[in-house]
Amino acid sequence: MRKILVVGAGQSGLQLALGLQSHGYEVTLMSNRTADEIRTGRVMSTQCMFHTALQHERDLKLNFWESQAPKIEGLGVSVAGPESERVIDWVGRLDGYAQSVDQRVKMAGWMDTFAQRGGQLVIHGAAVSDLDYFSRLYDLVLVSAGKGELVSMFGRDASRSTFTEPQRALAVAYVHGLAPRPEHPDYHAVRCNLVPGVGELFVMPTLTTSGPADILFWEGIPGGPLDAFEGVKDPAKHLSLTLDLMERFTPWEHARTAEVELTDAGGTLSGRYTPTVRNPVAHLPGGGLVLGVADVVVANDPITGQGSNSASKCAAAYLDAILEHGEKEFDETWMRSAFDRYWATGRHVTKWTNAMLGVPPEHVLNLIGAAGALPPVANRFANGFDDPADFEHFFYDPAKTEAYLASVTGATVDA
The missing domain is CATH 3.30.9.40 (D-Amino Acid Oxidase; Chain A, domain 2)
Structure with missing residues (x-):
């Protein structure tokens, strides 16, 4: 049985730990707080999860609050x-x-579930020196704790990071x-x-x-x-x-x-924090490797509401990559390929979020204005929050925006 350590008990870390657990992996989860401390603590986010991310939870039968949360x-x-x-x-x-769903509710509930299903839950903060030791005990170490010393192990990717x-x-x-x-x-x-x-x-x-x-x-x-x-x-x-x-x-x-x-x-x-894309693989002092997860390596501003969605999609991509890899070594080549699998969708989030942080150009203002009179435009913009890749087809390029609006207007007139 393969042994995997997940450091950090947020959306991505817990979803990944529970997913691996359901497939028979021996999973250890490290958190710096207990479930009760999370449940009674301060709010952590403004999570709004759209259909694709929610479906990843449903696939793992982790949608415990779906009947209670507002639709x-x-x-x-x-x-x-x-x-x-x-x-x-x-x-x-x-x-x-x-x-x-308030992460205090979800993360505390998922932590309890992980422990009840026989997972090893370690309540302790982790330092780089700890990971150096753990990397020799586990087949794979995943870091999903998005703050502090651990994040500094993953160097900033200047080619993908717009802001400083x-x-x-x-x-x-x-x-x-x-x-x-x-x-x-x-x-x-x-x-x-x-x-x-x-x-x-x-x-x-x-x-x-x-x-x-x-x-x-x-x-x-x-x-x-x-x-x-x-x-x-x-x-x-x-x-x-x-x-x-x-x-x-x-x-x-x-x-x-x-x-x-x-x-x-x-x-x-x-x-406040600086939106940053980081190198997904960290090299430990003792020679071990760890793989960064979700906002450890791709931290976007929350202006587009993508944090929990991206965390869910990253966990799903990594879970599939791990399952497909079987008994082979989790080397650096595999780690980078697992990240690339996530970045195929994550890059669209980063591009769109960075665009929304700037002053909107005239064609974007025209698009947003037109949505008030054209329900298909409003609906497409809204559903882009679930699939940001669609913005490539009608949002960034003035010519594509103009062509799209013309096609909608023409369809409306013909009707």
């Missing part, structure tokens, strides 16, 4: 004008629903009491509110430790008015600031917040 059937975009009025507002319908500093200041609040959305009260949608030159507000339904809730998520351009959460430690002040900024920049969203309160004392999060 997100649409994705909407609003753009603020100079007087904080909505100059663009539309919603596209998703082909398959999305869902968001954070592009957004991030601030998250999980809340109860958000009033129903008047535009589409009969179904749930993620809403992306774009404030040109300032940043973005995302509002999404979720399932948290206390039941259904909503996430209010500001992405602020560094140095701008939304870059105001650094040093704010008090959760109540964090929420108050979130709402004040909503009133100023997205009053249509603020109008729903009269009864809002935090879900719990751990329901806020703020910070």
Whole structure:
């Protein structure tokens, strides 16, 4: 039986560990926190997972909360004008629903499941020196812990990394009491509110430790008015600031917040990081090799909501690569090929995310504007969140955008 060590108990690490476990591998999972510590701790993300990523969970029978989490059937975009009025507002319908489950719920539940199924769970932080030792005991070591000393082992890939500093200041609040959305009260949608030159507000339904809730998520351009959460430690002040900024920049969203309160004392999060693509293979001092997983090696800004989706897709790609490899050695050639398998989809996420962080060119503004009058355009844009590779066909190149809009307009006129 092949022995595999997974360091890090997030979406990718746990999904991969449970997947390997289901195929009879002897898996050890290292986490720096217990399931209870995760469950009662601070929120970790703004996860919204779309159909393909959710299907990877279903395939492994890990969709424990699918019947409880709100079904997100649409994705909407609003753009603020100079007087904080909505100059663009539309919603596209998703082909398959999305869902968001607070990672405190999911990761704690999956950790308990891994242990109950006989997996070896080690609660301990890991250092490079530990991995040096473990690499001699295990057939394969996978690092899915996305912060700290371990990440520094994986060198930055300058050819694939556009940025050298954070592009957004991030601030998250999980809340109860958000009033129903008047535009589409009969179904749930993620809403992306774009404030040109300032940043973005995302509002999404979720399932948290206390039941259904909503996430209010500001992405602020560094140095701008939304870059105001650094040093704010008090959760109540964090929420108050979130709402004040909503009133100023997205009053249509603020109008729903009269009864809002935090879900719990751990329901806020703020910070920033630099989007980076790293070398997937790290060489340990003793000669061993480890393979980086998901955002350890491909860390995108959350502006496109792809973090958990990418983590799920990476875990699925690595699981298939491991199963296909059989009893052969997990050498550096194999490690790089496993990453390349993931990068075939991951590169589209990175390209799209980096594009969304910049000032949108005229043809993209035309596309977003046209979606308000052309439902097929709105729907295609929304479903790009599930399959970002599709943006290659109608988003980046002005000529392709123009041709696509012309084809939709022609079809609409002919109808």
